[in-house]
Amino acid sequence: MSKKLHIVSLGCTKNLVDTEVMLGRLRSYEMTDTPEEADVIIVNTCGFIDAAKEESLNTVLSLHEARREDSVLVMAGCLSERYKEELQKELPEVDIFTGVGDYDRIDELIAKKQTMFTPHVFLVNEEHERVVTGSTAHAYVKLAEGCNQTCSFCAIPGFKGKLHSRTLKSVVKEVERLVKRGFYDFSFISQDSSSYLRDLGVTDGLIELIDAIETIEGIKSARILYLYPSTTSEALIHRIAASPVFQNYFDMPIQHISPRILKTMKRGIGAEKIRGLLEAMRAVPGSFVRTSVIVGFPTETKEEFKELCDFVEDFGFDRVNVFEYSDEEGTDAYELTPKIDPETIHERAERLGEIVRKTTEASLQKMVGKSCETIVTGPSEEHEYLLSARPLLWAPEIDGEVLVNDSEIEGVEYDKLYRVEVTERAGLQLVGRIVGHA
Structure with missing residues (x-):
């Protein structure tokens, strides 16, 4: 047994x-x-x-x-x-x-029954046999471990170490192996994906990655998660826009927009350059722009918080994660004063969250009446008679779903591609019907 x-x-x-x-x-x-x-x-x-x-x-x-x-x-x-x-x-x-x-x-x-802490960080490669969970269509592919950034609020480099990229050859071999197993949609991930291969002497490693992945037969879709502002180039944005395989998906955590806060956070880039990168992303036809921000960072003033709120509202991100500042020992920000009290941090997060809800609804509303390529992932948790479908443009799990309540095709199969027409929006939820094979 x-x-x-x-x-x-x-x-x-x-x-x-x-x-x-x-x-x-x-x-x-x-x-x-x-x-x-x-x-x-x-x-x-x-x-x-x-x-x-x-x-x-x-x-x-x-x-x-x-x-x-x-x-x-x-x-x-x-x-x-x-x-x-x-x-x-x-x-x-x-x-x-x-x-x-x-x-x-x-x-x-x-x-x-042995406890062990090997002093180096494990980095998966093409030789490791993974059991990919949650899907037979989509797989995450890790590009690197560690991070060379010095953000004052982040403890990750302290226990994950410096950037350690996989070779491009290793990544390609793993993707080829996954394609042979039937996977066709991929999300490439790391702590700082836009720094991929910099530790190996390559400045724009993601462009080389895109070039290589596009040559693999059987891949239908891909996206890159976790771009860092100071290592994201406009050349990369243009290369993603030109790719027949990679989605026009831009996930770049900005954390703040106040010049002083960005400097205190040690983000390595100013507000104007961040704005320029975001505008370049938004200019890409059919782009999807996601970000993350931190509220209540030590010394953040009411005016600087308002500046962040105004920017998030004006830019109109498709998705935003709002994080309440967490005071982490071992980070530079841990020593910063004055601290913002937890109640104020929570209030600011809720205020910004209301803005984010409206920008997300606006993003979803743009899809009503349009059709998109989706993966039908299975029954929806909302109701047993509804199916859940994820537009290929969106990342799994974090960007939501389209509830499918009707289909012009019989015998719909899970983890297969279909074209779904979005018929309505109810709050933060889209509803649609399958109108054909993708």
């Missing part, structure tokens, strides 16, 4: 890829959604900000409460790496601790 595995992947999609590598090493286990049945339970944690750290700890403790006495509980990933000494002392509930360096050895650690 095979042993059973329950695994939880928290945080970003980069974590998800590492979780898929662990699944590849543990193929002999039978997956279970019920932790009480599992012989082994793994939590791949996130340690980025307070909310993520709290979620990770709560998940570990709740799974410990639910598990069988003879099972093995493993705590892996960023939070485990960042606080390895403290957590080993304070969490006797955990049987095995490991960080961000040993995902490809997880089977060995479990067999030996």
Whole structure:
């Protein structure tokens, strides 16, 4: 009888890829959604900000409460790496601790019931057998680990290290292997994707990536996530716009627009250059522009917060993630004063969130009456009689879905491409009908 595995992947999609590598090493286990049945339970944690750290700890403790006495509980990933000494002392509930360096050895650690923290960060390559989760059409492909930026609010370089890019040859081989398995839609990810290959002496590595990926037969769609403003060039924007494979999808976290705050955040780029890059992205026909911002950064004045709100409203992003500032020890911002009190930070986040809701609704409204290529991903969680479809222009999980309530085609298959006509918008939700094969 095979042993059973329950695994939880928290945080970003980069974590998800590492979780898929662990699944590849543990193929002999039978997956279970019920932790009480599992012989082994793994939590791949996130340690980025307070909310993520709290979620990770709560998940570990709740799974410990639910598990069988003879099972093995493993705590892996960023939070485990960042606080390895403290957590080993304070969490006797955990049987095995490991960080961000040993995902490809997880089977060995479990067999030996061994805690290990290899001093280097694991970087997936084409030799690692991943079990891609959630889709038979779409896969994430990790380009690099670590980051050379010095943002004053970010703790990631402290436990992920400097930029370490995969070779272009390695990425191409992995994509070719995934295409042979039937995947045709790809999202390329890293902490700072627009710096890809800079550590290997290539200034605009993403342009070389696009050139190479376009030659692979069988790819129908791709996008790049996590562009960093100071390493994103207009040449890259133009190359994406010209690509027959890569979507006109621009995901560039700006974090703020106040010149003083940007300087204090150590973003390495000024407000005017950010505005110029965003305008170049918006000028691309059919572009989709996503960003992230932080509210309540230490010393942020009411006027600077208003400047951010006005910019977000005026530009009209398609999607915006609003983060409340998290004071992270070990970062430069941790020493900055005065701090903004938590209540004010939350109020600012809610105020900006209302603006973002309106800009998102405006973006969605533009799609009503139009048709788009979509992947029908399965039944919608909204209702058993509705299907969920993701426009190819959008990134999985973060940009939403189109609810399909009608079809001119019988026998609709999941993870296949169809053309969907958007018929209406209800708040932040689009509704449409399948009108043909894409």
